[in-house]
Amino acid sequence: xxxxxEDGRExxxxxxxxxxxxxxxxxxxxxxxxxxxxxTLRFFWPRAASKxxxxxxxLASLGLARATHESVGRRPRTRxxxxxxxxxALQRWLGTRTIAPIELxxxxxLRVWFGRFGTIEDLRNAIQNVQAQAQANLRWGTSIAxxxxxxxxxxxxxxxxxxxxxxxxxxxxxxxxxxTWGQRELSGWGDVxxxxxxxxxxxxxxxxxxxxxxxxxxxERSPG
Amino acid sequence: xxxxxEDGRExxxxxxxxxxxxxxxxxxxxxxxxxxxxxTLRFFWPRAASKxxxxxxxLASLGLARATHESVGRRPRTRxxxxxxxxxALQRWLGTRTIAPIELxxxxxLRVWFGRFGTIEDLRNAIQNVQAQAQANLRWGTSIAxxxxxxxxxxxxxxxxxxxxxxxxxxxxxxxxxxTWGQRELSGWGDVxxxxxxxxxxxxxxxxxxxxxxxxxxxERSPG
DNA sequence: TGGGTTATAGTCCCTTTGGGAGTATTGTGT
DNA sequence: ACACAATACTCCCAAAGGGACTATAACCCA
Numbered sequence: 114x115x116x117x118x119e120d121g122r123e124x125x126x127x128x129x130x131x132x133x134x135x136x137x138x139x140x141x142x143x144x145x146x147x148x149x150x151x152x153t154l155r156f157f158w159p160r161a162a163s164k165x166x167x168x169x170x171x172l173a174s175l176g177l178a179r180a181t182h183e184s185v186g187r188r189p190r191t192r193x194x195x196x197x198x199x200x201x202a203l204q205r206w207l208g209t210r211t212i213a214p215i216e217l218x219x220x221x222x223l224r225v226w227f228g229r230f231g232t233i234e235d236l237r238n239a240i241q242n243v244q245a246q247a248q249a250n251l252r253w254g255t256s257i258a259x260x261x262x263x264x265x266x267x268x269x270x271x272x273x274x275x276x277x278x279x280x281x282x283x284x285x286x287x288x289x290x291x292x293t294w295g296q297r298e299l300s301g302w303g304d305v306x307x308x309x310x311x312x313x314x315x316x317x318x319x320x321x322x323x324x325x326x327x328x329x330x331x332x333e334r335s336p337g
Numbered sequence: 338x339x340x341x342x343e344d345g346r347e348x349x350x351x352x353x354x355x356x357x358x359x360x361x362x363x364x365x366x367x368x369x370x371x372x373x374x375x376x377t378l379r380f381f382w383p384r385a386a387s388k389x390x391x392x393x394x395x396l397a398s399l400g401l402a403r404a405t406h407e408s409v410g411r412r413p414r415t416r417x418x419x420x421x422x423x424x425x426a427l428q429r430w431l432g433t434r435t436i437a438p439i440e441l442x443x444x445x446x447l448r449v450w451f452g453r454f455g456t457i458e459d460l461r462n463a464i465q466n467v468q469a470q471a472q473a474n475l476r477w478g479t480s481i482a483x484x485x486x487x488x489x490x491x492x493x494x495x496x497x498x499x500x501x502x503x504x505x506x507x508x509x510x511x512x513x514x515x516x517t518w519g520q521r522e523l524s525g526w527g528d529v530x531x532x533x534x535x536x537x538x539x540x541x542x543x544x545x546x547x548x549x550x551x552x553x554x555x556x557e558r559s560p561g
Numbered sequence: 562t563g564g565g566t567t568a569t570a571g572t573c574c575c576t577t578t579g580g581g582a583g584t585a586t587t588g589t590g591t
Numbered sequence: 592a593c594a595c596a597a598t599a600c601t602c603c604c605a606a607a608g609g610g611a612c613t614a615t616a617a618c619c620c621a
Contacts, residue, residue, distance in 0.1 A: 144598055157446040158442060163600095164578070185599090187587090190600090203455075212448065218383065219382070226377075231432065262540060262543055266539045271540070273450065277446060279518070282546045322482065368570055384608090387573090388607070390571060409616070412614070567619095570616100576610105585598100589597090
């Protein structure tokens, strides 16, 4: 992570830049990093809390952030602040054009995929699990959106936050819609056996998916 | 991973059960595991190829699979087959009700989130990156669906595959729709500055999201 | 028939990351 | 006054990522 790249500059990974970005957004302490993680970042860049205490130390050691050791009563506290060199490094990173692809990991979908080896109840439960998570996330999103609508969007970040919000919102709406659809598909099933009728329906599902895409011009493909 | 749990049985993790499930689906060799990973599993359970050679060894050592050492010419090959105890273990796992939540990881969205610190081109590029990935995935999905429609869906798995297919399809359709919407939102932007007008628009975006959900009854929320 | 390329079949090991356990002190509410 | 939540860390083992490396087999094309 702190090896040099060809330029003789530090080769940080995206997680380090994520921390640098949070410092640029005004996070002051490692604990504040953990709060940002809990509030927002975990939905698209989940990282272990313990690492959020390590990462800024590296940035400070490279001169990309300044660390100030204070104390509150008898307890130590380290305050971090992004440095001018850190801001440049962040900008340079944002200017690069190689971006790791989106990754999705879902144990629930894994269980659906293996649904044939369990019971119909197991299969329904896996789908139900996705639905519950989506609904919980949508409630969370609703509370954040309402907070912003009442108190005003963050003046420096609202325009950007809205883009990210819409992504996560759409994702969870999609999850819930898929789960609802899936439960409906399974509504007549008493088992998970592969019957001829179910194979026909499977083919129909594939055809519908392809047809929807052909029939919807890109200009109409937008949230809402 | 191979420690005992309370029952005196092996406490495998979900990745080990994923391998067990692939063996149950008929995968014979570690190489076939890597092909399943490339074809499908990577979209919702991405794992390093090197681990796909290690994992079945563990299963074999626990009696959940049988390993047969053959040779093709002068090259060794290990064939794996799930054992009756392995099938039971898989069923027991599918019967459990604790499921890890879905995790999403997107460097592109991270860059959007930090968009304020880069240029408008950087921001557009990050969104464009999501769009390109979604389109590539949809092409991939299209080719698989067409293959199934021409050659018939897999007779033992088609009914289950269709559920998983629809999930991944909807996910990528959502990604593309979001990216299209995002590019449109940015269409008038010459920079990433937080203007009053953009803050108003941000609030409107939040309101629209909340309103859409309130106005769409669950029964109408389904793919398509 | 030869030679290049892709597919098949692995091993090894260094780094990074996850994530739990442990330890305190400070602030808040009742 | 006491409990509980929030703040503020450190340490470390196990798991996972993932690149480097080595082969042979199978296939295709000239």
